[in-house]
Amino acid sequence: MAKILAVDDSASMRGMVAFTLRGAGHEVTEAENGQLALDAARGGAYELVLADVNMPVMDGIAMVRELRALDAYKGVPILMLTTESHTEKKMEGKAAGATGWLVKPFDPEQLLATVKRVLG
């Protein structure tokens, strides 16, 4: 099972994501914003990063850009958790180097299906 970094400023969303993934046997680390996620990422070899877009301190887009600048995270899948009303955010995320996205709202099954899609 994979080491996954879950990044969201909303404790309920983060909790739901982490809980679902842990239930599927993954090892999940939680981070509250992009900056904290970067700090965590530097200290641990994560195989997948799931990140919200709108966050204080450092948003998801900036975080992806910073992560991609790290050698260890050049090819690691990073999925943006975004909402359907912001398709332009998907493109912005992609331009920053995100692998793909998961559209909010999603339920645990959709989350697991998407994670499986990336991790194989």
Add this chain to the structure above:
Amino acid sequence: MGAVDLTQFHKTFFEESLEGLDAMEAALLALDSGATDAELVHTIFRAAHSIKGGAATFGFADVAAFTHVAESLLEEVRSERRGVDAELIDLLLRSVDCLRAMLDHTSRGKPAADADSEALRAELVRLVSGETPAAPVAAAPADVAASGWDIRFVALPHLLQTGNDPLRLFRELQQLGRLEVCRAFVLDSAPAQLAELDPGQCYLGWELRLHGAVARGDVAAVFDWVEGDCELAIEPTAAAPVATVTPAATAASESPAPAAPVAAAGPRPVRETAVASAEGSSIRVGIDKVDALINMMGELVITQSMLSDIGENFQLSQLERLREGLVQLERNTRELQESVMRIRMLPIGSVFNRFPRLVRDLERKLGKQVKLELHGEHTELDKTVLEKIGDPLVHLVRNAIDHGLETPEQRRAAGKPETGTLRLDAYHEGGNIVVQISDDGAGLNHAAIVGKAEQRGLIRPGQELDDTEVAELIFQPGFSTAAQATDLSGRGVGMDVVRRNVRDLGGSVGVRSQSGKGSVFTIALPLTLAIIDGLVTAVGQERYIVPLISIVESLRLRSDMVRKIAGGGEVFHFRDDYLPIMRLHRAFGCAAAVTEIERGIVVVIEEEGRRVGLLVDDLLGQQQAVVKSLEAHYQRVQGISGATILSDGSVALIVDVSGVVRLGQRRQAA
């Protein structure tokens, strides 16, 4: 998989959503007062966005629908397609109120939307240009090819650097139907020399054929994440068979997997779910406080092991070390206690934060101009005190604006700036937290107060009163009544209720006022309700604890200092004043106590300027007392606020100073 229970996250969602609304409101008010910081708009947007995302995820359709429209409006503001004016802020503030109510309803399992929320939502929809109802994005037309699809997929060199992998795409295609790799080729752009090859880049292209009746949308969905990272062409398979069939290096082979559609990435209809009612309250604790606690715990463990070391084979020569160890234990215990208490402490800012909005609403309603200043928002208070101090503060703020501050015209006439200042301060003073509400308004109107007090029979006509006594009148029960109260300050609640609420928290409230200059209301609150510093006194066989904070002085009286007064009361001379003596043994019915005043000790206690001398047998020492509720274990006793357990295991009662002072006053008056 379907068994993942999300209800456990509902409480967190409600909590963070209410916090988000608070932040939204504060930012809206900042914008209203002329701030132009882009971060404010981001904060507002982010709050709405998070609530919408969470509401949709957890199945609160009404909340999600409402925030969706609000968010669309905010998006226009954020992208500077719409300017911010007072009207917009008004509308958004009303939306904040509405969402609070909706969340409240939802958390109690009731339908969130009502006529008001729907009307407000309609108003928002009208404002949002070109907004259509939040309908799910229509699925792409089911363009099903009869026999399959020919796919030409050329990865751009940077594809791997987005974390995508052609192999993954092929695996997904295989899920849709039988996949055949017709041709794999190396791009011309690839370096000719192996040494020049960048392993982080991709130089390959493929021609694929997917067999079976698959919708074009499903095929395209496989590639949605790599749009822009590849050249892609999806064509229906031509009737004629393709000439070259060269299975290449990839793992694609015969595997007619059942067409399990990849999870659709569109919005799903949200479900109505029953909500568990919000249970026991929780507290958020900063990690630094928890760390401090763990630190203390570590030191306690060290002390404990040192002491048990001494105890193992104790010799008299180690007495000094034992003493040292006990001193250390005492220090550890006190520090640990303080750390634990700090966990219950929360900044008063969470209460202060509701005032900008309140002040704004009152300004409009009363036609006054008010500048609100908040100081000491970081001052921490016990959570219970914090929860209960909100209403009294709201009342004082309403009063200050309604009765204290004048209209701009009156202020101009008085030679003051048209905008009045209302200032909230919170700070530590001794063992207390002090909260002050000051205004630079007209001050208490003595004549009007005296007139009203006479009319209500609180004082005799013509009675001489000094400033303090006049100010005290407004706290008298019956001074303010619903009959004459204005819409704002009154509601049948007077200053006496404010005082009672504050007293219930173990605090006091007083006022200083200067005509034409303004008033200052001062609330003093205990740091915590759970522990008090007390003086242990002996009365017969009983032990009574007097809160240290209320003690003015302790003294032994000579019999010539005591005067008997009519009705059997006793007073003594103390600093130009005569104070009533209250014999605790008589008040609480203790046997075998000292009855001659000159043999006992008088402890002078003060409560809101009123002093009483308590006669006790002896003073035994100072001690911190953990307050145990008497009501919870026995019943309410007048003059006693609780009980505690002393170091020898016996029970001592804690004297309720305000109750005792009132008892003493009544005796004196009788």
